[in-house]
Each structure stands twice: as C-alpha cells, then as structure tokens.
Amino acid sequence: MRTAYDIIIRPIITEQSMEDIDIKKYxxxxxxxANKIEIKKAIEEIFGVKVIRVTTTIVPGKExxxxxxxxxxxxxxxxxxxxxxxxxxxxxxxEGMV
Numbered sequence: 001m002r003t004a005y006d007i008i009i010r011p012i013i014t015e016q017s018m019e020d021i022d023i024k025k026y027x028x029x030x031x032x033x034a035n036k037i038e039i040k041k042a043i044e045e046i047f048g049v050k051v052i053r054v055t056t057t058i059v060p061g062k063e064x065x066x067x068x069x070x071x072x073x074x075x076x077x078x079x080x081x082x083x084x085x086x087x088x089x090x091x092x093x094x095e096g097m098v
Contacts (some may be wrong), residue, residue: 004042
C-alpha cells in the first residue's frame with residue numbers, strides 16, 4: 001500500500017508556478033504511475049486542503065551531452081498541477097517563495 005508521501009515527490013518551484021499561487025494553483029512532481037484521484041487524495045491528506053481539479057502531464061527527458069562524443073537523456077517525470085477551492089487555505093511550502 002502506497003502512502004501519500006510515495007505519490008507526491010516534491011513541489012516544483014519556478015517563475016510560472018509562483019505566479020499561479022495567486023489563483024491557488026500549485027505544481028508538484030508526482031510518481032509516474034499515480035492517477036489523478038490518487039494525487040488529489042494525497043494532496044488533501046498531506047496539506048489539509050480541498051482540491052477542485054488536477055491536471056497531469058509527462059515531461060519528456062532532454063538530451064544532454066557529457067563530453068565530446070557521448071550523449072544521453074535525462075529521465076522523464078510526471079508533473080501535476082492542482083487547483084484549490086477558494087475557501088481552502090494556502091499551502092505553507094510556497095508561502096516564503098513569493
């Protein structure tokens with residue numbers, strides 16, 4: 001049985017994600033095999049908020065060079081953007097970033 005902490009890997013802190021905090025949208029890296037229902041339950045359990053919508057996307061790996069000839073790829077990962085209800089509190093992790 002997976003816990004909520006196995007599903008939510010880390011918050012994503014970028015310029016775009018910081019701008020979306022005003023409209024209560026938060027971005028997280030999640031487990032690749034997690035579905036939207038599991039992500040919603042995990043966010044609600046960890047942070048004690050009410051989630052309205054979850055959108056997910058697979059971020060493909062990028063080609064990286066390590067020297068003159070060899071090249072490889074970074075691993076692909078799954079990103080989830082959650083939208084909270086108006087009445088819900090803000091997530092504390094993102095509070096000091098704005």
